Amino acid sequence: MKSIERFKIPPGSKVRLKDFDPSFKGGHKSHEAAAKEIDHYQQKLRALQDLLYGERRHSLLICLQAMDTGGKDGVINHVLGAMNPQGCRVAPFKEPSAEELAHDFLWRAHKAAPARGEVVIFNRSHYEDVLVVRVHNLVPKSVWSRRYDQINAFEQELVANSTQVLKFFLHISAGEQLKRFKQRLDDPAKHWKISESDYKERAYWDKYVEAYEDALSRCSTAHAPWFVIPANHKWFRNLAVARIVVEHLEALKMKYPAPTVDIEHIRREYHAAKKK
């Protein structure tokens, strides 16, 4: 894979998802051929998260969005699997509770946002409020159409307060989704993942595409970019996300904090104790 820039949506562009190939493999022939690179980025992820946790100046917010079966759970496993659980958290965005509905739509997102030193993955996110909500007319257009600007302002505020915000749309084809539904049907260990709405939502595929295209076009900003990740191949999806996270964390130029104690003094005491 040459550069991660190809997956980034330039601010102000008009996204058409049909222009993006969900089966793209970035020059790798197979999972096996990419295994070394995948391992490399996982190790880097681990080291950078340790640094983020130790330095406690920045935080990282990863937003994951996808059609059903798009691979959000897989990415969470892959990215967080490389990290120390201390300092990482997943925040799922389900149908809002009565309490959440009684607040503005960004309330629950803000509450779940990472503290300094922390990595948080939003499994779905505040974007559901311009996706499922728009597709199913859960609020009037006059309400959801103003949310894009509200989302941009919210994310800008997070970024201004030292949060790195990275947003990933895991892009699968309708055919791949059908294949994955079948795999779930054939595997009793995956039956729990199947919900009534998964199949019903498939009927709204084109409406979701439209809603995603608007969210990607209007909310990919210089401060909080959207990435469209080819996700028909799970290993490529994981590699692309890991690499994008690594490169953005590296750009933060983090450093471990200076010691708060006199290390030399403690070292002398240690050697003295050892001699006894």
Ligand code: AMP
């Ligand atoms: P899952 O992620 O498969 O566990 O499903 C969570 C469900 O909650 C999905 O069908 C989402 O579309 C739905 N959901 C998430 N956020 C909202 C929201 N703000 N309004 C309505 N439904 C939502």
Ligand code: MG
């Ligand atoms: Mg689901």
